[in-house]
Amino acid sequence: MTLATQTGKLPVERRGGFSKKLSGILEPYLYVSPALVLIIAVMLMPLILGLSYAFRDIRILNPFSGGFVGMAHFQTLISDQAFLGALANTAWWTFGSLVFQFGLGLILALLLNRAFLGRGLIQALVFLPWAVPTFLSGLNWAWMFNPVVGPLPHWMTSLGLMAEPYNILSDPDLAMWGPIIANIWFGIPFFAITMLAALQSIPKELYEAASIDGATTRQQFVSITLPFLAPTIAITLMLRTIWIANFADLIVVMTKGGPADSTQIVASYIFTQAFRRLDFGYASAIAAVLLVLLLAYALSVIALRRAMTHSDN
Amino acid sequence: MASIEIANARKSYGAVDVLHGIDLNISDGEFIVLVGPSGCGKSTLLRMIAGLEDITSGDISIAGNVVNDLQPKDRDIAMVFQSYALYPHMSVAENMSYALTLRKTAKEKIADAITNVADILGLSALLERRPKALSGGQRQRVAMGRAIVRKPQAFLFDEPLSNLDARLREQMRTEIRKLHRRLGATSVYVTHDQIEAMTMADRIVAMHDGIIQQVGSPVEIYDHPANIFVASFIGSPAMNFLEGTYETKDDNGSDGAGICLSDGSLVPVLHAQGATTHQAATLGARPEHITIVSDANSGLAARVDLIEPMGLSTLVHATLADKPIKIFTMDRPDYAVDSTIHVSFDMEKVHVFDTKSELRLPPITEPHPSHRD
Ligand SMILES: Nc1ncnc2c1ncn2[C@@H]1O[C@H](COP(=O)(O)OP(=O)(O)OP(=O)(O)O)[C@@H](O)[C@H]1O
Ligand SMILES: [Mg+2]
Numbered sequence: 001m002t003l004a005t006q007t008g009k010l011p012v013e014r015r016g017g018f019s020k021k022l023s024g025i026l027e028p029y030l031y032v033s034p035a036l037v038l039i040i041a042v043m044l045m046p047l048i049l050g051l052s053y054a055f056r057d058i059r060i061l062n063p064f065s066g067g068f069v070g071m072a073h074f075q076t077l078i079s080d081q082a083f084l085g086a087l088a089n090t091a092w093w094t095f096g097s098l099v100f101q102f103g104l105g106l107i108l109a110l111l112l113n114r115a116f117l118g119r120g121l122i123q124a125l126v127f128l129p130w131a132v133p134t135f136l137s138g139l140n141w142a143w144m145f146n147p148v149v150g151p152l153p154h155w156m157t158s159l160g161l162m163a164e165p166y167n168i169l170s171d172p173d174l175a176m177w178g179p180i181i182a183n184i185w186f187g188i189p190f191f192a193i194t195m196l197a198a199l200q201s202i203p204k205e206l207y208e209a210a211s212i213d214g215a216t217t218r219q220q221f222v223s224i225t226l227p228f229l230a231p232t233i234a235i236t237l238m239l240r241t242i243w244i245a246n247f248a249d250l251i252v253v254m255t256k257g258g259p260a261d262s263t264q265i266v267a268s269y270i271f272t273q274a275f276r277r278l279d280f281g282y283a284s285a286i287a288a289v290l291l292v293l294l295l296a297y298a299l300s301v302i303a304l305r306r307a308m309t310h311s312d313n
Numbered sequence: 314m315a316s317i318e319i320a321n322a323r324k325s326y327g328a329v330d331v332l333h334g335i336d337l338n339i340s341d342g343e344f345i346v347l348v349g350p351s352g353c354g355k356s357t358l359l360r361m362i363a364g365l366e367d368i369t370s371g372d373i374s375i376a377g378n379v380v381n382d383l384q385p386k387d388r389d390i391a392m393v394f395q396s397y398a399l400y401p402h403m404s405v406a407e408n409m410s411y412a413l414t415l416r417k418t419a420k421e422k423i424a425d426a427i428t429n430v431a432d433i434l435g436l437s438a439l440l441e442r443r444p445k446a447l448s449g450g451q452r453q454r455v456a457m458g459r460a461i462v463r464k465p466q467a468f469l470f471d472e473p474l475s476n477l478d479a480r481l482r483e484q485m486r487t488e489i490r491k492l493h494r495r496l497g498a499t500s501v502y503v504t505h506d507q508i509e510a511m512t513m514a515d516r517i518v519a520m521h522d523g524i525i526q527q528v529g530s531p532v533e534i535y536d537h538p539a540n541i542f543v544a545s546f547i548g549s550p551a552m553n554f555l556e557g558t559y560e561t562k563d564d565n566g567s568d569g570a571g572i573c574l575s576d577g578s579l580v581p582v583l584h585a586q587g588a589t590t591h592q593a594a595t596l597g598a599r600p601e602h603i604t605i606v607s608d609a610n611s612g613l614a615a616r617v618d619l620i621e622p623m624g625l626s627t628l629v630h631a632t633l634a635d636k637p638i639k640i641f642t643m644d645r646p647d648y649a650v651d652s653t654i655h656v657s658f659d660m661e662k663v664h665v666f667d668t669k670s671e672l673r674l675p676p677i678t679e680p681h682p683s684h685r686d
Contacts, residue, residue, distance in 0.1 A: 227402035
């Protein structure tokens with residue numbers, strides 16, 4: 001360390017001169033400049049450009065649009081019933097999907113963590129839903145819920161859950177469950193695989209020591225497994241929350257936000273505004289609000305976690 | 314405290330037999346050391362006693378009760394793992410009290426037990442720390458403490474010192490022995506370090522390839538090894554082995570036996586039980602039972618290969634009858650490499666092994682092992 005700084009300083013002192021000094025200061029920045037340029041070009045510029053649309057009137061079909069409108073979009077937004085409904089739907093969609101994805105994923109991981117015949121094959125199969133394009137899985141699930149071509153309504157009728165076979169995707173009270181179920185199916189592998197990886201990193205001897213100490217399987221789960229999984233659980237739950245909240249593909253494919261906006265989430269509402277009504281300005285304003293909400297969520301989770309780990313040590 | 318009886322215990326993993334019929338009686342309060350090379354099945358046997366591994370056939374009893382089908386927690390034993398297996402999310406105190414808490418022991422009782430054990434092991438200042446904030450030696454102590462707090466019937470140790478440096482290992486060795494004297498608990502201690510075995514054991518159980526080779530006190534195992542494996546495994550520097558034939562002088566049977574080495578030189582030995590003349594035999598001589606003599610007529614010629622000073626003593630590496638041998642001496646010899654020295658073997662101390670069966674053929678003057686105690 002000291003050697004490096006010394007050799008770095010020496011030529012500057014020896015040669016002196018303003019331009020030499022300046023190039024010495026600039027040198028490290030020049031080295032990172034390609035990366036900086038790239039980041040600014042592909043990440044920062046689009047973000048700023050997109051945000052700037054939120055303050056402009058940009059409607060593709062109106063050649064006279066493009067002017068600066070200030071906070072007008074945001075004022076409209078506050079009283080936009082469709083947007084407020086979409087906000088509530090987003091919460092439902094996100095946490096409905098997340099709870100089941102996580103719960104079932106964890107159970108699956110615990111099952112896969114035991115030795116049994118054909119474990120390798122099952123592990124590979126579990127990953128499959130993740131590999132199917134979302135567009136395809138959305139179509140598939142939409143068909144499955146359709147009584148004309150799909151089996152699900154008939155099964156539910158036989159089980160007595162439904163009076164007669166009909167499509168829940170066309171029932172405003174139940175439609176949200178369609179994409180949620182598809183999303184649960186789609187998201188379980190993510191949790192199963194990450195939890196399994198975390199489980200497999202727990203040393204076996206800890207369980208052996210605990211079984212000698214007299215801990216039952218449940219007590220071992222609480223005092224060994226859970227503390228080991230906690231960091232992974234925290235980070236994956238946070239990532240998935242943001243991911244699912246932004247994830248409109250299944251909804252757009254299965255219900256297009258309908259019927260009567262009953263499955264419209266903020267992300268699909270942005271899609272509708274931008275690509276159906278072709279109002280890019282308003283869509284950008286909604287996107288900006290969603291960005292702020294998710295950022296606030298992420299920051300509060302990180303703060304919470306930091307507080308917890310600090311009180312831990 | 315309890316005795317442990319192991320009767321014809323076997324273990325196989327599928328078609329692989331790991332333990333072939335182990336018989337061992339460990340008496341109450343005894344400190345037994347299982348020793349043997351890597352992969353000989355020591356850990357497997359220990360884990361079978363602990364209940365972490367099924368018993369393929371045979372019986373294991375603790376305090377007279379067969380425990381084959383008992384869960385580890387119902388066997389009332391404690392185990393110290395090589396990796397220590399401390400619970401990383403619990404403090405030192407919580408680690409040590411975990412078993413007591415699970416048994417719903419009264420809080421004051423737990424606190425008393427922890428204070429007491431922490432005192433014994435010098436952990437009092439560390440009770441609130443997490444394992445990751447401890448040194449290797451301290452973790453080792455916590456693992457010991459966790460075992461002691463419960464006052465189990467027996468302690469099982471699986472190479473508990475192998476992650477420590479040499480000095481600390483030596484120190485912990487004596488501490489574990491002192492602790493054993495203080496608690497008097499039956500202990501089974503697994504190691505592949507023969508020095509640990511020699512210094513700590515009441516009785517050593519030498520294992521090889523899933524078979525017990527010999528059971529005996531350290532001195533007995535050292536002085537009267539049952540076969541070539543035990544003789545070579547116990548003792549450092551290791552015993553020298555020289556192959557040859559067993560010869561007797563026909564005219565005078567009482568004092569004329571020897572091993573004829575490959576170069577024709579004869580090393581006199583005591584008459585061996587069950588040995589037949591001309592049979593293939595191996596001479597076993599510990600480095601300290603070979604002396605360098607100045608008189609060329611009373612010794613065999615050997616060529617010096619290397620002088621290894623070890624502080625207290627010196628180890629001379631030499632070649633005798635084309636075989637490398639090591640000679641232990643308290644002198645400070647300064648032979649040149651490749652110079653010739655003369656060595657003589659202590660006739661009373663060297664061993665004769667049957668080369669084929671590898672068993673030791675004890676001298677006729679030695680009582681049969683089963684009559685000795
Ligand atoms: N689960 C298993 N399946 C198959 N073979 C096993 C299994 N566990 C252990 N073995 C085999 O059993 C034999 C004994 O293993 P064990 O762990 O008891 O050896 P060890 O004497 O403790 O050796 P070390 O000194 O290296 O710890 C080894 O040959 C090992 O390969
Ligand atoms: Mg082992």
